[in-house]
Amino acid sequence: MSSDLNAFVTRETIEGAEDGPLAGRTVAVKDNISTKGVRTTCGSAMLEEYVPPYDATVVERLKDAGATIVGKANMDEFGMGSTTETSAFGPTENPAAPGRVPGGSSGGSAAAVAAGEADLALGSDTGGSIRNPAAFCGVVGIKPTYGLVSRYGLVAYANSLEQIGPLAPTVEEAAELLDVVAGPDPNDATTRTEGENSDYASAADGDVSGMTVGVPTELVEGADEGVVAQFEAALDELRSQGVETTEVSLPSVERAVEAYYVIAMSEASSNLARFDGVRYGVSGGYEGNWNDAFARAREAGFGEEVKRRVLLGTYALSAGYHDKYYAKAQDARAWLQQDVDEALGEADVLASPTMPVPPFERGERLDDPLQLYLSDANTVPANLANLPAISVPAGETDGLPVGIQFVGPSFGERDIVRMGSALA
Amino acid sequence: MSDAAVDAEEVRHVAALARVDLDDEEVDRFAGQFADILAYFDSLDEVPEVDREADLANVMRADEARDCLSQEEALANAPETEDGYFKGPRVS
Numbered sequence: 001m002s003s004d005l006n007a008f009v010t011r012e013t014i015e016g017a018e019d020g021p022l023a024g025r026t027v028a029v030k031d032n033i034s035t036k037g038v039r040t041t042c043g044s045a046m047l048e049e050y051v052p053p054y055d056a057t058v059v060e061r062l063k064d065a066g067a068t069i070v071g072k073a074n075m076d077e078f079g080m081g082s083t084t085e086t087s088a089f090g091p092t093e094n095p096a097a098p099g100r101v102p103g104g105s106s107g108g109s110a111a112a113v114a115a116g117e118a119d120l121a122l123g124s125d126t127g128g129s130i131r132n133p134a135a136f137c138g139v140v141g142i143k144p145t146y147g148l149v150s151r152y153g154l155v156a157y158a159n160s161l162e163q164i165g166p167l168a169p170t171v172e173e174a175a176e177l178l179d180v181v182a183g184p185d186p187n188d189a190t191t192r193t194e195g196e197n198s199d200y201a202s203a204a205d206g207d208v209s210g211m212t213v214g215v216p217t218e219l220v221e222g223a224d225e226g227v228v229a230q231f232e233a234a235l236d237e238l239r240s241q242g243v244e245t246t247e248v249s250l251p252s253v254e255r256a257v258e259a260y261y262v263i264a265m266s267e268a269s270s271n272l273a274r275f276d277g278v279r280y281g282v283s284g285g286y287e288g289n290w291n292d293a294f295a296r297a298r299e300a301g302f303g304e305e306v307k308r309r310v311l312l313g314t315y316a317l318s319a320g321y322h323d324k325y326y327a328k329a330q331d332a333r334a335w336l337q338q339d340v341d342e343a344l345g346e347a348d349v350l351a352s353p354t355m356p357v358p359p360f361e362r363g364e365r366l367d368d369p370l371q372l373y374l375s376d377a378n379t380v381p382a383n384l385a386n387l388p389a390i391s392v393p394a395g396e397t398d399g400l401p402v403g404i405q406f407v408g409p410s411f412g413e414r415d416i417v418r419m420g421s422a423l424a
Numbered sequence: 425m426s427d428a429a430v431d432a433e434e435v436r437h438v439a440a441l442a443r444v445d446l447d448d449e450e451v452d453r454f455a456g457q458f459a460d461i462l463a464y465f466d467s468l469d470e471v472p473e474v475d476r477e478a479d480l481a482n483v484m485r486a487d488e489a490r491d492c493l494s495q496e497e498a499l500a501n502a503p504e505t506e507d508g509y510f511k512g513p514r515v516s
Binding site: 049050051053054186189190255258259261262269273276277278279280281282283284285286287288289290291292293294295296298299302304307308310311312314315316318324325328329330331332334335338369370373 | 435438439440441442443444445446450454457458460461462464465467468469470471472473474475476483485493497498500501502503504510511512513514515516
């Protein structure tokens with residue numbers, strides 16, 4: 001059944017060290033994370049034949065920890081999408097909700113874990129790309145604090161927002177994998193020391209008595225009824241375990257999606273400029289001048305969502321529009337950071353549904369990019385604010401998985417792990 | 425966007441700046457979608473001015489020679505090479 005899911009772009013076994021905390025465990029690695037000698041496509045025709053000459057730092061750490069990598073997981077092209085339908089290698093099936101999308105962009109990673117094709121997986125999260133598929137596939141996903149995990153060897157989409165993080169069947173297993181990959185790296189100057197010798201797994205003890213959860217009303221109001229019912233049931237369960245809940249208000253989140261997409265697209269337009277078909281990737285041929293050949297290579301290599309975002313990012317950064325879009329988005333980011341910091345002064349963690357809706361049917365949202373962007377409303381605030389967030393299964397509505405998200409303070413991974421472990 | 429419609433000409437202009445060729449169908453489709461998406465982004469006008477945290481610091485490493493890819497490794501993924509160099513199109 002494995003090949004039916006299309007969870008992997010490349011199946012290849014990479015053996016790790018004999019001993020280590022992940023000895024005997026299999027891990028799927030998202031296909032935008034470089035693996036030496038094993039092709040890394042980013043879900044794009046542009047990189048269909050690209051074979052990295054080096055390992056990402058997280059891959060080195062997996063190998064040192066004794067993990068066995070079982071393949072490169074399918075994904076939305078360059079991480080751009082919320083459904084894993086924009087992969088040049090075809091969509092991934094959702095093993096927890098057949099006929100529905102697995103979420104994205106780390107949909108292959110989540111599906112591989114949900115179907116038992118890998119014990120654990122690594123994904124990357126720029127605006128929810130770990131938490132969204134975790135919620136849609138009924139598994140656990142953690143987006144770490146910005147700077148906790150090295151991005152060296154991650155093919156860049158939007159540097160200021162993205163982090164590599166774990167997906168797993170349980171909170172404890174996700175935390176174990178996070179412990180392996182977290183920590184400073186001389187090859188990534190944005191990494192910080194807080195993750196050194198971390199022990200997040202021991203926080204998964206389910207002991208949440210006396211903790212407080214803030215619920216931002218803005219992130220619950222617009223959500224699907226069945227999703228809200230499951231979310232409320234999860235809060236009830238936490239209350240029965242001694243958690244206190246309180247409503248908090250985050251007026252800035254109303255602008256978070258716009259700010260996220262303007263920043264992400266702007267960074268993408270710059271990052272993806274490296275794909276010129278000369279040093280790697282699809283070649284545009286050598287007729288005409290550099291610009292013509294470059295534009296042809298990018299026409300042939302990039303899918304539609306990638307082109308859409310590169311163009312919108314170019315537009316947002318172009319003369320006359322920079323102040324209107326990009327500068328304003330940075331203001332919105334600062335506003336949100338301030339707002340969330342204040343809310344986290346009133347509670348240990350913030351909780352919301354991970355996704356405001358259950359998994360979409362395949363093809364349902366592809367034609368309307370704006371509607372698809374809006375579905376990221378609950379996940380993007382953590383990326384804009386550089387904060388850690390976890391998605392944990394919270395039951396089902398009409399047989400479709402629902403996730404609950406907890407956002408913690410900066411480097412408060414132990415708080416979100418502990419809270420999540422009370423549920424899964 | 426709201427103050428001027430996004431027309432096909434504008435999409436072609438941005439595509440040229442971004443060095444991405446588009447076919448006519450894509451240009452038309454993007455023109456419609458960009459109008460919607462940029463109109464949505466216009467709501468960023470409502471964002472208040474906020475003081476940013478200023479505690480940013482540059483992180484520098486020592487400027488020392490380190491191991492790097494061999495020439496062979498660096499060229500391994502290139503569609504075309506010649507005499508140990510990348511082969512690209514002419515510049516102008």
